[in-house]
Amino acid sequence: MTTRRTIGPEELDTLDLADPRLHAEDELSAVWRHLREHEPVHWNPGTETAPGFWVVTRHTDVTSVYRDNTTFTSEGGNVLETLLAGGDSAAGRMLAITDGDRHRELRRVLMSAFTPRALQPVVASVRRTVDRLLREAIDKGNCDFAADVAAGIPLGAICDLLGVPESDRAHVLSLTSSALGSHDADGTAADAWIAKSEILLYFANLARDRRDSGHADVIALLAGSKVNGFPLDDDEIMLNCYSLILGGDETARLSMVGAALALVEHPDQWQALKQGDAGVDTAVEEILRWTTPALHSGRTATTDTEIAGRPIRAGDIVTVWNASANHDEQVFYDPGRLRLDRTPNKHCTFAYGPHFCLGAYLARTEIGAVLEGLRDLVQDMEQTGPSKPVYSNFLSGLGSLPLVLK
Numbered sequence: 361m362t363t364r365r366t367i368g369p370e371e372l373d374t375l376d377l378a379d380p381r382l383h384a385e386d387e388l389s390a391v392w393r394h395l396r397e398h399e400p401v402h403w404n405p406g407t408e409t410a411p412g413f414w415v416v417t418r419h420t421d422v423t424s425v426y427r428d429n430t431t432f433t434s435e436g437g438n439v440l441e442t443l444l445a446g447g448d449s450a451a452g453r454m455l456a457i458t459d460g461d462r463h464r465e466l467r468r469v470l471m472s473a474f475t476p477r478a479l480q481p482v483v484a485s486v487r488r489t490v491d492r493l494l495r496e497a498i499d500k501g502n503c504d505f506a507a508d509v510a511a512g513i514p515l516g517a518i519c520d521l522l523g524v525p526e527s528d529r530a531h532v533l534s535l536t537s538s539a540l541g542s543h544d545a546d547g548t549a550a551d552a553w554i555a556k557s558e559i560l561l562y563f564a565n566l567a568r569d570r571r572d573s574g575h576a577d578v579i580a581l582l583a584g585s586k587v588n589g590f591p592l593d594d595d596e597i598m599l600n601c602y603s604l605i606l607g608g609d610e611t612a613r614l615s616m617v618g619a620a621l622a623l624v625e626h627p628d629q630w631q632a633l634k635q636g637d638a639g640v641d642t643a644v645e646e647i648l649r650w651t652t653p654a655l656h657s658g659r660t661a662t663t664d665t666e667i668a669g670r671p672i673r674a675g676d677i678v679t680v681w682n683a684s685a686n687h688d689e690q691v692f693y694d695p696g697r698l699r700l701d702r703t704p705n706k707h708c709t710f711a712y713g714p715h716f717c718l719g720a721y722l723a724r725t726e727i728g729a730v731l732e733g734l735r736d737l738v739q740d741m742e743q744t745g746p747s748k749p750v751y752s753n754f755l756s757g758l759g760s761l762p763l764v765l766k
């Protein structure tokens with residue numbers, strides 16, 4: 361029920377990989393395969409309004425770029441949207457777009473809120489939420505798995521971490537959807553910009569309220585910590601809260617919705633999960649590889665260099681495509697097949713190296729809880745209507761998936 365137009369390598373010259381419609385509506389696996397084989401470091405030409413950029417597609421080159429944050433910095437932006445717009449005003453202050461000593465220090469501070477031990481209460485609450493939402497969806501019969509089940513899980517966890525009051529959560533959810541992944545083809549950059557500004561304002565207010573409140577949440581943690589000897593200011597606290605919500609909500613949601621679709625579309629794998637032939641741990645990793653919610657990451661070269669023998673000039677924009685690396689035949693056996701018992705599974709879904717996803721453990725726990733819930737509570741699933749993709753060159757997946765859970 362999900363039909364996508366297959367794009368072949370012969371169309372490569374006319375493609376702009378920054379175009380959200382391409383990723384939402386078309387099937388690009390043949391293009392990625394071609395690039396990995398024949399042109400692993402491809403130049404995507406600029407347009408009248410935006411510069412060109414390098415497109416890195418092989419697993420080995422993707423991980424090399426990720427590993428070297430001295431030659432390939434995130435401080436010019438870490439996604440096409442900001443890189444093509446000329447930079448990110450939060451550079452050097454928000455974790456994902458900071459490098460060097462400051463990144464290490466800020467990461468150390470935030471990391472303490474993301475250890476398995478620190479996350480115990482959040483994980484317990486995720487499991488309760490998944491159980492409740494799945495039971496409600498089963499009782500209702502028909503549901504939109506994206507809106508009725510997945511939407512409530514990661515945002516709830518991040519709001520727990522940040523101490524966002526229950527009454528504000530629906531508002532924060534609607535802002536995050538418009539800020540990062542336009543759910544329809546007509547969503548504009550202006551809508552996204554307004555939503556981003558509103559999120560920032562929301563967290564600025566929350567940070568001010570929380571600074572000396574004695575709460576035990578991430579906002580209070582940030583407010584009480586020093587980075588390179590100095591306390592974080594309100595702006596830095598607000599930006600890092602914002603990055604948790606934008607980095608950890610929709611990505612995880614999209615992988616859960618993708619998990620449900622994958623199980624509907626692969627009945628043999630659904631049975632393997634239900635009968636215990638595939639364990640939840642390997643299934644989570646395969647769902648992460650299969651769905652790859654973050655299509656790419658972006659960097660700026662700080663010096664003249666080369667990738668796989670291709671010269672790169674200082675200042676060039678370099679994008680690494682997780683979507684391609686996760687299907688690299690040199691690393692994954694039969695990459696086009698969903699195998700919930702796949703092992704090893706060295707996917708790049710959470711990136712690699714110094715910027716490896718801070719929320720990986722939390723995301724894995726959330727997806728694991730959904731898979732366990734589906735396995736234990738649901739006998740059968742069917743798609744009841746057309747799904748809707750998100751329109752983004754960064755996020756990939758479905759904003760709507762009508763299902764009946766029995």
Ligand code: HEM
Pocket residue numbers: 434438455456457467514518603604605607608609611612613615652653654657658709710711712714715716717718719720722723
């Ligand atoms: C970094 C993906 C869930 C917070 C990243 C990066 C990727 C990624 C690809 C690296 C970005 C780069 O190198 O430029 C994902 C996916 C998720 C997920 C696919 C879900 C399936 C989460 C969650 C949180 C989170 C749940 C927090 C609640 C972060 C943060 C960083 C990050 C703070 C920046 C780390 C750094 O720069 O040191 N994530 N993420 N992510 N992620 Fe996630």
